[in-house]
Amino acid sequence: QVHMVESGGGVAQPGGSLRPPCAASGFTFSNYAMSWARQRQAPGNGLEWVAGIYSDGSETNYAESVKGRFTISRDNAKNTLYLQMNSLKPEDTALYRCAKGYGRIAYVDEYDYYGHGTQVTVSS
Numbered sequence: 001q002v003h004m005v006e007s008g009g010g011v012a013q014p015g016g017s018l019r020p021p022c023a024a025s026g027f028t029f030s031n032y033a034m035s036w037a038r039q040r041q042a043p044g045n046g047l048e049w050v051a052g053i054y055s056d057g058s059e060t061n062y063a064e065s066v067k068g069r070f071t072i073s074r075d076n077a078k079n080t081l082y083l084q085m086n087s088l089k090p091e092d093t094a095l096y097r098c099a100k101g102y103g104r105i106a107y108v109d110e111y112d113y114y115g116h117g118t119q120v121t122v123s124s
Helices: none
Strands: 003-005 008-014 020-024 035-040 048-053 060-062 071-076 080-085 092-102 119-123
Touching: 003 060, 003 092, 020 035, 020 092, 048 071, 048 080, 060 071, 060 092
Parallel strands: 008 119
Antiparallel strands: 003 020, 020 080, 035 048, 035 092, 048 060, 071 080, 092 119
16 A cells, blocks of 8 residues: 655745655555645645656756755655755745655656645744
């Protein structure tokens, strides 16, 4: 059974940093691309793709809104995905969820399982 658990969220000041991990189990982690997506709390807001990484970590891609500030990475030996978030802005406030891709290549908005998420709040 596919299972993903995010942690490491919390409150950060504008300009601060956070690095939430996502622990995965129930599938061969190293065979699948992974992504991070986020969901803001305003009514009607859907899931916004943030970043993706190939199964072997060889390539990454990012939404324009986070490019240059966020870095996605993975440790296949530990079945863990990470999102290094720097220069945080209030508009980054959201529930951050890790997501499993369909295959080895990370495509925007293509995932079949999600974790429950970890809340990130950016506020002074």
